[in-house]
Each structure stands twice: as C-alpha cells, then as structure tokens.
Amino acid sequence: xxxxxxxxxxxxxxxxxxxxxxxxxxxxxxxxxxxxxxxxxxxxxxxxxxxxxxxxxxxxxxxxxxxxxxxxxxxxxxxxxxxxxxxxxxxxxxxxxxxxxxxxxxxxxxxxxxxxxxxxxxxxxxxxxxxxxxxxxxxxxxxxxxxxxxxxxxxxxxxxxxxxxxxxxxxxxxxxxxxxxxxxxxxxxxxxxxxxxxxxxxxxxxxxxxxxxxxxxxxxxxxxxxxxxxxxxxxxxxxxxxxxxxxxxxxxxxxxxxxxxxxxxxxxxxxxx
Amino acid sequence: xxxxxxxxxxxxxxxxxxxxxxxxxxxxxxxxxxxxxxxxxxxxxxxxxxxxxxxxxxxxxxxxxxxxxxxxxxxxxxxxxxxxxxxxxxxxxxxxxxxxxxxxxxxxxxxxxxxxxxxxxxxxxxxxxxxxxxxxxxxxxxxxxxxxxxxxxxxxxxxxxxxxxxxxxxxxxxxxxxxxxxxxxxxxxxxxxxxxxxxxxxxxxxxxxxxxxxxxxxxxxxxxxxxxxxxxxxxxxxxxxxxxxxxxxxxxxxxxxxxxxxxxxxxxxxxxx
DNA sequence: GCAAATTTGTTCGTATGTATT
DNA sequence: CAATACATACGAACAAATTTG
Numbered sequence: 001x002x003x004x005x006x007x008x009x010x011x012x013x014x015x016x017x018x019x020x021x022x023x024x025x026x027x028x029x030x031x032x033x034x035x036x037x038x039x040x041x042x043x044x045x046x047x048x049x050x051x052x053x054x055x056x057x058x059x060x061x062x063x064x065x066x067x068x069x070x071x072x073x074x075x076x077x078x079x080x081x082x083x084x085x086x087x088x089x090x091x092x093x094x095x096x097x098x099x100x101x102x103x104x105x106x107x108x109x110x111x112x113x114x115x116x117x118x119x120x121x122x123x124x125x126x127x128x129x130x131x132x133x134x135x136x137x138x139x140x141x142x143x144x145x146x147x148x149x150x151x152x153x154x155x156x157x158x159x160x161x162x163x164x165x166x167x168x169x170x171x172x173x174x175x176x177x178x179x180x181x182x183x184x185x186x187x188x189x190x191x192x193x194x195x196x197x198x199x200x201x202x203x204x205x206x207x208x209x210x211x212x213x214x215x216x217x218x219x220x221x222x223x224x225x226x227x228x229x230x231x232x233x234x235x236x237x238x239x240x241x242x243x244x245x246x247x248x249x250x251x252x253x254x255x256x257x258x259x260x261x262x263x264x265x266x267x268x269x270x271x272x273x
Numbered sequence: 274x275x276x277x278x279x280x281x282x283x284x285x286x287x288x289x290x291x292x293x294x295x296x297x298x299x300x301x302x303x304x305x306x307x308x309x310x311x312x313x314x315x316x317x318x319x320x321x322x323x324x325x326x327x328x329x330x331x332x333x334x335x336x337x338x339x340x341x342x343x344x345x346x347x348x349x350x351x352x353x354x355x356x357x358x359x360x361x362x363x364x365x366x367x368x369x370x371x372x373x374x375x376x377x378x379x380x381x382x383x384x385x386x387x388x389x390x391x392x393x394x395x396x397x398x399x400x401x402x403x404x405x406x407x408x409x410x411x412x413x414x415x416x417x418x419x420x421x422x423x424x425x426x427x428x429x430x431x432x433x434x435x436x437x438x439x440x441x442x443x444x445x446x447x448x449x450x451x452x453x454x455x456x457x458x459x460x461x462x463x464x465x466x467x468x469x470x471x472x473x474x475x476x477x478x479x480x481x482x483x484x485x486x487x488x489x490x491x492x493x494x495x496x497x498x499x500x501x502x503x504x505x506x507x508x509x510x511x512x513x514x515x516x517x518x519x520x521x522x523x524x525x526x527x528x529x530x531x532x533x534x535x536x537x538x539x540x541x542x543x544x545x546x
Numbered sequence: 547g548c549a550a551a552t553t554t555g556t557t558c559g560t561a562t563g564t565a566t567t
Numbered sequence: 568c569a570a571t572a573c574a575t576a577c578g579a580a581c582a583a584a585t586t587t588g
Contacts, residue, residue: 030553064552337573
C-alpha cells in the first residue's frame with residue numbers, strides 16, 4: 001500500500017505473473033485497458049510496465065502488445081574440467097573443433113556455427129596486450145557465430161599472430177572451420193604445444209551489434225558475459241601466449257560451470273536461485 | 274541525425290561523457306538547463322537521462338542532480354587454480370578462512386567481513402537438491418557480508434547438514450569466523466575430506482535486499498553474478514556433497530578468472546573489452 | 547494490395563510531491 | 568524556512584508498427 005502508484009501497479013502485475021495468473025508468452029491487457037482497470041493515466045501504466053520490462057518480466061512490441069516473457073532454458077557450459085590432457089575443452093568455450101559440438105549433441109541439443117569470417121587486422125590494444133605484441137602488429141582474426149537449437153548462443157573471435165601463417169599454418173586464413181581444432185592444427189604444423197590457458201569472465205552491457213545478433217533489447221537490460229581466454233604455449237622463459245579468444249554469451253540463456261577435483265559426472269542441469 | 278529526439282540527446286550526452294568533456298563524478302547540467310539547451314520538453318530530457326541511467330553511464334539523485342558515474346576498479350577473483358591440494362582457494366570465492374584475506378591484502382586492497390549470521394533452517398528446495406537431502410531437513414546456514422576497501426563486495430551464505438553439529442562440529446553454530454576455514458575444521462573434527470567442488474555461475478537481477486546492501490538501483494539495471502559452489506567429500510559410492518555455498522557479487526565491480534594448466538602467475542589485472 | 551482499427555512509441559505541457567542544500 | 572533539483576502523475580496529440588477486414 002505504500003510508495004508511488006506505478007510501483008504498486010507493477011507489484012500487482014508482478015503478482016499475477018508469478019502466480020501464473022498470466023502465463024508466459026501470453027499477452028497482457030493493453031495499456032488502455034489497464035488504465036481503466038487501475039484508474040490511472042496511461043503514462044502511469046507505462047511507468048509500471050517499464051519497470052517490469054527492466055526487471056525482465058515482460059516485453060513490449062509496438063503494434064502488438066505487452067507479453068509475459070518465456071523463460072529460456074539455460075545452456076550450461078563447462079569451463080575447465082580438470083588437468084589439460086585429461087579433458088578436452090567442453091561446451092565450445094574453447095571452441096576446439098568438432099569435439100565440442102559432439103558434447104552438445106550428447107545433451108540432446110543441436111548446435112551449429114557459421115563459417116568463420118577471417119580477416120587480417122592490426123592488433124587493437126586489448127588484443128596486443130594479451131598476445132604480448134606491439135599494438136598495430138598484424139594479427140589473424142577468426143570470427144564465428146554459434147547457435148543452439150537455432151537460437152543465437154555465442155559470438156566468438158580468436159586472434160593469432162600473423163607470423164604463424166608465414167611459418168606455414170596457412171589454414172588459419174582460410175574461411176572454413178579447422179576440423180581438428182586450431183590448437184591441434186598448430187601443433188601439427190608448427191610443433192606449438194598448448195600448456196595451459198587462463199579464462200577471464202566479465203559482465204557488461206551488450207554492444208549494438210551484439211544486441212542485434214542475440215535479439216536483445218538495445219537498452220542494456222540484459223547483460224552479456226565476456227569470456228576472454230588466453231592460451232599459452234611452453235617456452236624457456238615460461239608460458240607464452242599464442243592465442244586470445246573473446247566469447248560473448250547473453251546472460252539470459254547461459255550458465256557456466258567450473259569443476260575442480262572429484263565431482264559427480266552427472267549431466268549439467270541448470271540451477272535456479 | 275536519425276531516430277527519436279531523446280535518443281539523439283542521449284547520444285550527444287554520451288559523447289560528452291566518453292570524450293571526457295564531462296568527468297566521472299561531476300554533475301551534469303540540470304534537467305531545466307538541458308531542456309533549454311536542446312529546446313526540448315523536460316520530459317524528453319528525462320527520457321534521454323533515463324536511457325543513460327539504464328546504460329549505467331549516469332546516476333540521478335533527488336534534490337542533488339545527475340552525475341557521471343565513477344568507474345569502479347573491478348576486483349578480480351580466481352575461481353580454480355589447478356588441482357586441489359596444490360592451490361588453496363583464492364580470492365574468497367571459497368571463503369576458506371584467513372588465507373583468502375591474505376591473498377587480497379597482497380594485492381594492496383583491504384578486505385573485511387561481518388561476523389557470520391548463523392541460523393538453523395529447514396532446507397529450501399534449491400539447497401536440499403544440492404546437498405542431496407530432503408526438502409525441510411534441518412541445515413545450518415552461515416551468512417557473511419564481505420567488503421573490500423569498505424565497499425560492499427559480496428554476500429555469501431553456506432549451508433551444512435545439521436547432522437554435522439550433533440556429530441561434534443559444534444563450532445558450525447557459533448556466530449564467529451572459523452579461523453582455519455570450515456573445510457579444515459570439518460576434517461579435524463569429523464575426518465571429512467573435501468575431494469573436489471563444482472562452481473556454477475549464473476547472472477541475474479539483484480533482489481531487493483541485495484540491491485540495498487550493494488547500493489545498486491532497485492530496478493535491475495546492474496546484474497549480480499551468483500556463484501553456487503557445491504563441495505564434495507569422498508565416499509564408497511563416489512563424491513557426495515557436504516556443503517553448498519551461494520556467493521552473490523555485483524557485476525559492476527567484479528571479474529572472475531579461471532586458470533587451467535600452466536599460466537603466468539602475474540598479478541591479476543582487470544581486463545577491458 | 548489497401549484501408550481501417552488496434553496498440554505501443556514519442557513528445558509536449560502542467561501541476562504537485564519529495565529530497566537535499 | 569526557502570530555494571533547488573529530481574520524482575510522480577495527469578492529460579493530450581500525433582507517429583509508427585502491426586493486425587485485421
């Protein structure tokens with residue numbers, strides 16, 4: 001009973017949404033109907049709906065109406081599954097060839113990816129810093145769009161020193177997937193052995209491009225998780241980075257899992273709360 | 274030049290914010306000044322500011338004004354640092370006693386935590402499922418508020434089967450920190466050995482309580498990362514969960530790192546982009 | 547394919563309330 | 568207490584997107 005009217009209206013509607021009185025995917029009453037029902041101005045109704053929108057409970061479509069959101073079934077990605085040689089990277093976070101796709105299919109979901117968009121660029125600062133090269137150095141960029149059950153799932157861009165191409169790893173600049181995975185390919189061609197990687201996670205607002213690709217609202221209501229994976233090879237002076245991969249995942253349809261030591265190998269099921 | 278006026282105004286202001294023309298922490302012109310400057314209605318100015326607010330670029334305070342947000346220095350937490358015995362949990366994500374705090378101090382930041390709030394509860398569904406007990410079973414809950422440089426940093430709640438107390442681990446229900454860490458304590462008292470853990474990350478809107486504690490807006494603009502850590506002990510039938518910990522971290526001041534294999538042990542520095 | 551009806555989006559103007567200085 | 572600044576609320580008009588006839 002306390003607080004501004006638009007909040008009380010939002011609370012009332014939220015109750016109807018959470019109690020199942022308004023089912024996911026169905027349309028809410030129109031703004032004019034709600035205005036009459038609550039005896040408020042249309043603008044006040046719009047404030048209430050805006051609040052629910054920013055809380056991710058409803059979404060509005062011009063000319064159509066306001067709809068209760070469908071809960072997406074989150075997809076679970078495993079980040080590290082113990083020591084390196086024992087377990088290949090799962091779930092595509094590392095994107096190592098076809099094995100990752102097989103993992104996803106085994107969970108009854110169907111993945112596919114666009115052909116990589118390959119380009120040679122001058123390294124931006126955040127790429128150069130991670131590859132430990134000077135900004136402006138030539139790097140190969142490989143970008144892929146990934147889908148699960150035809151739903152946009154992740155955007156992934158990897159960067160390699162262009163040097164690798166001149167040394168003989170010419171498939172890096174071909175616009176098609178490397179079936180064995182890029183890490184294995186580099187090992188075969190250049191004898192370059194991956195000894196570890198570091199993954200950094202940050203949460204931020206989507207860019208305009210990302211919002212368009214994932215079908216997210218362009219006002220930053222839904223965050224994306226950025227996974228920065230730096231892969232290292234051995235050298236006399238210690239581990240040296242040879243690749244950096246940026247994976248962008250929308251937070252409304254993804255969960256991440258990190259295992260350490262002995263854990264049950266049950267199928268990863270999404271967690272609430 | 275395209276689109277609604279409030280978006281063009283927001284774009285213009287955003288440019289001034291990003292170019293440094295308006296410095297972080299300083300006040301923007303008042304709504305009435307902006308109304309005159311852009312020749313728009315005050316409501317239109319408010320729409321523009323609302324957009325920037327939801328993008329996390331500015332924040333408004335009644336009676337004071339609208340301010341460019343201070344970029345928080347993100348704190349980096351390491352989730353898993355290789356095999357279990359080799360590296361203790363860092364950065365408090367596991368919250369194992371004083372060693373975690375020492376790690377933070379070594380990075381030149383000063384951590385502290387509230388005394389744990391201990392209570393005995395009936396296990397909610399999401400707790401019961403992870404501990405593999407029946408919903409409604411008695412569990413011990415230990416809740417702590419954690420700060421870095423006096424800034425609210427994380428909320429952490431751990432659940433243990435109440436059985437552990439009757440078996441002799443009575444310190445679990447004392448409202449003070451367990452200096453050696455709860456895992457070591459349970460090993461000393463009950464001979465219970467942790468063999469692994471699984472961490473699940475999800476991103477969601479903060480609850481009202483979380484928003485108040487972290488000083489976040491209550492309309493869900495800034496997400497929180499929930500870290501669900503299930504700790505396992507050995508048994509003849511395989512790993513069995515003995516503790517579940519929920520850690521809530523606001524996404525605007527935290528980054529997470531996962532290492533695997535050999536990586537440089539440089540100090541964790543925040544990453545942009 | 548077009549026109550009308552429906553529904554949300556944008557913009558204006560105005561008045562009053564609440565928090566801070 | 569007064570002035571300032573943002574918050575809430577009302578009413579109105581037209582625009583843009585979509586569906587329907």
